[in-house]
Amino acid sequence: MSDEAEVNGPHILLVEDDEALGGEVRRALLAQGYEVTWKRTGAQAEAIDPAHYQLIILDLMLPGTHGFDLLKQYRQISDVPVIILTARKDTFDKVRGFELGGDDYMTKPFWPEELIARVSARLRRPVIQREAGRTIGPILIDAASRRVEVDGEEIDLTRVEFDILAVLAERVGMAMSRRQLVDRVLDADREGTERTLDVHVSRIRKKVGDEAAAHVETVWGVGYRLVEEPKRKG
Amino acid sequence: MGLRLRVVVMLVVLVVPVTVAFSSWRVGAERRVRQERAAERAAERALARPRVLQRCLQDPEAFAINRRNLRARAVIDAGDAARLSGPNPPALDPALWARFATSGEGIAHQWSWRGDRAGASIVRVGDGDGPCAVFWVGWPDTSPRLAAATRRSILLEALALLLLLVATGAIIAAPLVRRIRRLTEVVVADPLHAISDHDAAARELRTGDEIGALARALEARTTQVKETIAELQARDQTLKEYISNTTHDLAIPLTVLQHRLMGLKDATSRGEAADVEVIERALEESHYIAALIANMSAAAKLDAGRAHTTRHPVNLGELVERVAARHQPIAAQKDVEINWAAPDDLIVLGDSTLIEQAVSNLVQNAIQYHGGGGHVAIVADHADGGRFELRVLDDGPGVDEATLPRLTERGVRADASRTRNPGGQGFGLSIALRVFDAHAWRFDMTSPPGEGLTNIITGPAQPPGSLAGQAAT
Numbered sequence: 179m180s181d182e183a184e185v186n187g188p189h190i191l192l193v194e195d196d197e198a199l200g201g202e203v204r205r206a207l208l209a210q211g212y213e214v215t216w217k218r219t220g221a222q223a224e225a226i227d228p229a230h231y232q233l234i235i236l237d238l239m240l241p242g243t244h245g246f247d248l249l250k251q252y253r254q255i256s257d258v259p260v261i262i263l264t265a266r267k268d269t270f271d272k273v274r275g276f277e278l279g280g281d282d283y284m285t286k287p288f289w290p291e292e293l294i295a296r297v298s299a300r301l302r303r304p305v306i307q308r309e310a311g312r313t314i315g316p317i318l319i320d321a322a323s324r325r326v327e328v329d330g331e332e333i334d335l336t337r338v339e340f341d342i343l344a345v346l347a348e349r350v351g352m353a354m355s356r357r358q359l360v361d362r363v364l365d366a367d368r369e370g371t372e373r374t375l376d377v378h379v380s381r382i383r384k385k386v387g388d389e390a391a392a393h394v395e396t397v398w399g400v401g402y403r404l405v406e407e408p409k410r411k412g
Numbered sequence: 413m414g415l416r417l418r419v420v421v422m423l424v425v426l427v428v429p430v431t432v433a434f435s436s437w438r439v440g441a442e443r444r445v446r447q448e449r450a451a452e453r454a455a456e457r458a459l460a461r462p463r464v465l466q467r468c469l470q471d472p473e474a475f476a477i478n479r480r481n482l483r484a485r486a487v488i489d490a491g492d493a494a495r496l497s498g499p500n501p502p503a504l505d506p507a508l509w510a511r512f513a514t515s516g517e518g519i520a521h522q523w524s525w526r527g528d529r530a531g532a533s534i535v536r537v538g539d540g541d542g543p544c545a546v547f548w549v550g551w552p553d554t555s556p557r558l559a560a561a562t563r564r565s566i567l568l569e570a571l572a573l574l575l576l577l578v579a580t581g582a583i584i585a586a587p588l589v590r591r592i593r594r595l596t597e598v599v600v601a602d603p604l605h606a607i608s609d610h611d612a613a614a615r616e617l618r619t620g621d622e623i624g625a626l627a628r629a630l631e632a633r634t635t636q637v638k639e640t641i642a643e644l645q646a647r648d649q650t651l652k653e654y655i656s657n658t659t660h661d662l663a664i665p666l667t668v669l670q671h672r673l674m675g676l677k678d679a680t681s682r683g684e685a686a687d688v689e690v691i692e693r694a695l696e697e698s699h700y701i702a703a704l705i706a707n708m709s710a711a712a713k714l715d716a717g718r719a720h721t722t723r724h725p726v727n728l729g730e731l732v733e734r735v736a737a738r739h740q741p742i743a744a745q746k747d748v749e750i751n752w753a754a755p756d757d758l759i760v761l762g763d764s765t766l767i768e769q770a771v772s773n774l775v776q777n778a779i780q781y782h783g784g785g786g787h788v789a790i791v792a793d794h795a796d797g798g799r800f801e802l803r804v805l806d807d808g809p810g811v812d813e814a815t816l817p818r819l820t821e822r823g824v825r826a827d828a829s830r831t832r833n834p835g836g837q838g839f840g841l842s843i844a845l846r847v848f849d850a851h852a853w854r855f856d857m858t859s860p861p862g863e864g865l866t867n868i869i870t871g872p873a874q875p876p877g878s879l880a881g882q883a884a885t
Contacts, residue, residue: 399751
């Protein structure tokens with residue numbers, strides 16, 4: 179009997195024969211708001227249609243069926259992301275898994291949070307955002323026309339300042355290192371270094387105002403990131 | 413069947429029948445020649461004498477000579493109805509008569525090995541067609557004796573030949589058999605002992621013939637077997653050590669974990685609220701056990717040598733993300749903030765399992781040594797010259813200048829530090845060092861006072877875009 183939960187959210191297929199582990203994973207996924215279908219045997223897993231799911235979590239060691247065979251079967255008709263679970267750390271297995279079309283690999287033991295993080299990573303929108311307009315909180319960044327607005331008001335930014343915001347906006351929520359930003363945005367010969375970058379960012383923060391500036395986070399040891407939900411200070 | 417016997421038997425089987433057959437044929441041919449000559453002589457001497465001729469002419473029909481070594485009849489009515497004279501004439505073989513008629517040599521012979529072993533000749537003694545011009549001569553029936561003599565001589569010949577061949581075969585085969593026996597003895601005595609160690613057999617290695625080639629092949633095989641055995645023994649040893657170390661080193665934290673859980677159980681069954689701190693400690697312990705297992709597995713892999721490490725494209729960005737996610741729960745518990753950044757097109761060549769474990773160990777150490785509260789950052793970047801740079805930094809207490817160089821000392825197996833502080837600075841770091849070493853990457857640690865600890869790893873990266881469809885962790 180398969181377990182289906184009536185929850186909105188991406189539908190995930192879990193193929194795992196171990197009752198305890200399967201139960202834990204399902205619980206963790208449901209708590210994140212995902213819909214979960216849990217198949218416990220190779221035969222059940224063979225019968226599903228991968229097109230119904232946004233992501234598949236697949237245990238390699240199923241009794242009687244090898245996970246790789248299931249993976250091959252799914253890949254024949256679908257490109258749905260697959261995260262492979264196994265207790266074996268053999269790199270050879272990993273490479274084989276990727277060759278067969280697996281997208282990610284988790285070795286047991288793992289924390290439930292780890293799995294959730296991988297699942298979110300696989301399900302999130304494609305990393306590079308090249309949409310015409312990107313809204314982060316009160317900030318609107320239009321890459322095509324090179325305009326930035328805060329609460330509807332246009333902000334006057336220099337070329338470099340705009341580029342910095344645009345690059346950060348490509349990966350909202352993910353940090354970029356100072357070096358990466360410098361490589362992408364500054365002309366190293368003339369405009370300089372990571373120090374210069376910090377100066378530019380502080381100018382950006384002044385120009386967009388305190389409320390918007392909270393969305394431009396300094397990331398310790400790394401660089402900067404744009405966030406949807408600024409952290410409460412204090 | 414031994415080599416000598418085989419050689420001898422083959423020689424005998426090949427040579428003796430051929431020789432016997434040849435001899436018999438030769439003897440037969442000579443015998444015919446002799447008999448032909450005997451008939452000729454008989455014809456010349458006995459029959460051409462005037463007295464004999466006269467006797468014949470007196471009464472041709474009755475002419476007959478029946479001596480022991482000569483039988484003769486006159487051929488009456490030479491022509492188609494030829495017959496022999498005398499009482500009870502033997503049959504005149506038409507084939508012989510025809511041969512005589514057509515030969516034109518004045519003499520024809522017939523012989524046979526079968527029947528009474530006799531033969532006959534027809535010989536012309538005088539000219540013309542009258543009686544007593546052509547005579548039939550029957551050869552004496554000495555065939556049995558001759559045949560017997562012939563048989564005896566051929567048998568003797570065969571026997572002599574046999575003995576000769578046996579001797580020859582034995583003599584030829586003897587040294588070969590001796591060499592092969594010696595080689596066999598050496599190999600059988602101790603299969604793993606090199607042939608070159610035995611003086612007598614060692615000479616064999618330098619001989620040019622097939623036995624020498626065999627000896628060299630055996631020697632090569634022995635060397636191969638020894639190497640394989642040594643390798644297997646080493647692997648076996650590694651595995652034994654791994655198992656014994658694992659069981660031993662895991663026993664400690666597992667015991668601690670059990671104790672903490674027992675403590676929790678007691679407290680809650682007494683009705684007390686569960687102490688979150690105790691639970692957090694228990695979680696840390698199990699996290700530590702997981703890290704320990706991973707490190708021991710990495711150590712076994714490294715010990716087993718190059719054969720067990722693979723090289724494939726590794727996406728450093730994905731690797732960094734996984735490591736950060738893995739340590740997030742414990743970091744959160746200790747109020748440590750983990751941040752990371754990496755480009756999405758940074759590919760390196762290496763063993764993803766080992767690299768991940770190495771980086772994970774550095775992060776674990778960074779978290780471990782925080783008093784609580786603080787930051788850890790993992791940053792991967794492209795570096796100049798097609799290289800990559802991976803930094804793991806923290807704002808913890810750092811390491812003082814004196815200790816720093818010792819930590820990165822090469823060749824520190826850290827067996828001692830394993831038992832004292834497994835998973836901690838000692839073991840985890842030593843695994844990381846070995847992994848970077850195995851990839852020929854550069855590793856540096858800096859710890860300026862008040863600025864925590866920074867680990868920097870650099871190495872060659874794959875050209876971006878060269879492995880577009882193959883990026884994998």
